[in-house]
Amino acid sequence: MKLKVILIILLTALFIFSLSTGHAVASFSQSMTALYLGDGPLGTVMREIRLPRAMLAILVGASLGVSGAAMQGYLRNPLAEPGLIGVSGSAALGAVIALHTGFATYVWMGLPIASFSFATIAVLVLLLLAGPRGSSLTLILAGIAVSALAGAFTSLALNLSPNPYATSEIVFWLMGSLADRSFEHFWLALPFCLIGCLMIGSTGKALDALTLGEDVASSLSISLTNTKLLLVFGVASSVGAATAVCGAIGFVGLVVPHLLRPLVKGKPSTLLFVSGLGGAVMVLAADIAVRVILPDRDLKLGVLMAIIGAPLFLHLIYKTRSALQ
Amino acid sequence: MRVYVHRFSFVAIYLVLYFFGASISATAPSPKVVSLNVCTDQFLMLLADDSQIISLSEISTDILSSAMAAEASKYRQNNSGAEEIYLLQPDIVFAGIYTAKATVNMLESLNIRVEKFEPASTVDQIILNMQRTGELLGHTDRAKLLITNFESRLAELTSGIKNKPRAALYYANGYTTGKNTLAGQILDLAGFSNIASEVDIHWGGTLPLELLIMSKPDVVITGTTYPGSSRSEEILKHPALKPLQLVSSTDANWVCGTPHILKAIEDLQTIHPDKMSIK
Numbered sequence A: 001m002k003l004k005v006i007l008i009i010l011l012t013a014l015f016i017f018s019l020s021t022g023h024a025v026a027s028f029s030q031s032m033t034a035l036y037l038g039d040g041p042l043g044t045v046m047r048e049i050r051l052p053r054a055m056l057a058i059l060v061g062a063s064l065g066v067s068g069a070a071m072q073g074y075l076r077n078p079l080a081e082p083g084l085i086g087v088s089g090s091a092a093l094g095a096v097i098a099l100h101t102g103f104a105t106y107v108w109m110g111l112p113i114a115s116f117s118f119a120t121i122a123v124l125v126l127l128l129l130a131g132p133r134g135s136s137l138t139l140i141l142a143g144i145a146v147s148a149l150a151g152a153f154t155s156l157a158l159n160l161s162p163n164p165y166a167t168s169e170i171v172f173w174l175m176g177s178l179a180d181r182s183f184e185h186f187w188l189a190l191p192f193c194l195i196g197c198l199m200i201g202s203t204g205k206a207l208d209a210l211t212l213g214e215d216v217a218s219s220l221s222i223s224l225t226n227t228k229l230l231l232v233f234g235v236a237s238s239v240g241a242a243t244a245v246c247g248a249i250g251f252v253g254l255v256v257p258h259l260l261r262p263l264v265k266g267k268p269s270t271l272l273f274v275s276g277l278g279g280a281v282m283v284l285a286a287d288i289a290v291r292v293i294l295p296d297r298d299l300k301l302g303v304l305m306a307i308i309g310a311p312l313f314l315h316l317i318y319k320t321r322s323a324l325q
Numbered sequence B: 001m002r003v004y005v006h007r008f009s010f011v012a013i014y015l016v017l018y019f020f021g022a023s024i025s026a027t028a029p030s031p032k033v034v035s036l037n038v039c040t041d042q043f044l045m046l047l048a049d050d051s052q053i054i055s056l057s058e059i060s061t062d063i064l065s066s067a068m069a070a071e072a073s074k075y076r077q078n079n080s081g082a083e084e085i086y087l088l089q090p091d092i093v094f095a096g097i098y099t100a101k102a103t104v105n106m107l108e109s110l111n112i113r114v115e116k117f118e119p120a121s122t123v124d125q126i127i128l129n130m131q132r133t134g135e136l137l138g139h140t141d142r143a144k145l146l147i148t149n150f151e152s153r154l155a156e157l158t159s160g161i162k163n164k165p166r167a168a169l170y171y172a173n174g175y176t177t178g179k180n181t182l183a184g185q186i187l188d189l190a191g192f193s194n195i196a197s198e199v200d201i202h203w204g205g206t207l208p209l210e211l212l213i214m215s216k217p218d219v220v221i222t223g224t225t226y227p228g229s230s231r232s233e234e235i236l237k238h239p240a241l242k243p244l245q246l247v248s249s250t251d252a253n254w255v256c257g258t259p260h261i262l263k264a265i266e267d268l269q270t271i272h273p274d275k276m277s278i279k
Helices: A001-021 A027-038 A039-074 A087-101 A111-130 A136-160 A167-175 A183-201 A206-208 A214-219 A224-246 A252-264 A268-293 A302-318 B004-024 B038-047 B082-088 B101-109 B122-138 B141-156 B182-191 B195-199 B209-214 B231-237 B260-268
Strands: B031-036 B052-059 B076-078 B093-094 B114-116 B166-169 B174-179 B204-206 B221-224 B246-250
Touching: A001 A027, A001 A252, A001 A268, A039 A183, A039 A206, A039 B076, A087 A111, A087 A167, A087 A224, A087 B101, A111 A183, A111 A224, A136 A167, A136 A302, A136 B004, A167 A302, A167 B231, A167 B260, A183 A224, A183 A268, A206 A214, A206 A268, A214 A224, A214 A252, A214 B231, A224 B052, A252 A268, A252 A302, A268 B209, A302 B246, B038 B093, B038 B114, B038 B122, B038 B141, B076 B082, B076 B174, B076 B195, B082 B101, B093 B101, B093 B122, B101 B114, B101 B231, B114 B122, B122 B141, B141 B174, B141 B182, B141 B260, B166 B174, B182 B260, B246 B260
Parallel strands: B031 B052, B031 B093, B052 B076, B093 B114, B166 B221, B221 B246
Antiparallel strands: B174 B204
């Protein structure tokens, strides 16, 4: 309970900080007044540029945090993270294909639908290859293959685009950024992220039971098939939609559950919720950092995440290497 | 004194021989030419005889970057490869100074004369480039006429401007161009002041969306979007731009420093308060 309160306070503080960070020169009180009342340019800046960016950071961060915690809980493997095992990469591929074939323009909700579909395929392939117990070795190997394939096809699709800018956007799709995203993107992602998180949230009890082993879980009348389906579609939906608008942001689902797990005594159902909060905090903080560190360069979120996340990933591999051998 | 005269006439004869001889050895009276650059393509089409043009660059027919795409389609196109150009056996190759160095060096080492043109971003440079092309092609009179027409039309267009509305050039990825670029010059000649100067961007640079909104330009001038979608161009449809007047105007006429910038200036002036009444 205390942890949740702390995270919510932190999130609120970062949200306000994010709203007051940007190129336009204005005092804190001016910006906040303009957010509610401003008709002039500062009002436009606050409401159409900074507000959607901050809200999107929370939405995307929460989706990635929850998804990471859920996959790790289900596979009982701390390395299972949507970005690392290629779910985000596949979602990005779906988004790129939808954008460049016109599917995103001509079909209502075409963009999130496409990335959701591709993410679903990736999750199913991974679960199929990794098996119900999700052995580290098979999971990571399958993840590398799926990531590499999705990344290659994303680059190929962008290289083939008639648009000369497309090629330079490979970085955005593989690394993710929230720069200049608008409310259009927020509304596009919101329903999919919400439904996805709710589906994942409903598996909390099952994940708790699974910590005691599959046999115990079955004897507690928990349907493993239902849990699996809810997770597959929940993760695909939330990660898919988040990636469709912000590109593939890695490591959030790895770092956040890892840091918070000891604080909730390893209970998966509680971890799901706090990981959502933690993910939102992390992405929001990272998005503030990219604007403060290199304001003119549109530093990609994935770069910052990898700097924080990759060492932790190596540490986790080191710890689980006995299982890998 | 006599010695001096004698020496002078000797020098004069020498000079005459030197220049005459040089021009004979360097070029035939009406040299056959190949162009590797979309801007030199246009100079050739404006000044050369049809029979002088062996081939033009590949993008000369691209309507998004060539102001003379239709005219260019009657000539042969080349892929700017050294081998291909060499086999065409041109007397002179016209290239931009940024044309692939390897190709240009290869052609020069094969004893093909390559004339490199700097991309013109001012009126003076445009005139100089026209002069030079005319001289190289053996059509100095034609070049003179073209320059006179260009100057008089330009004077017409730039006269009678009292107000200078504040405008922003805004392209994909939030890129803007300042007063030292051709686009900046066109904007200035059309009678607008460039907000890039207010934020100290004199060449090209990224103008953050927030700063664009805060600087309240009277008009935002954007380019034609390319087919296929891109995140880079999405910024031009950002809801925050809705309160501003957005004009999609920069097209092929803005690409090269040639007399076609007159058309760009004319197009732009359709939204200029001092020029609108004339239309």
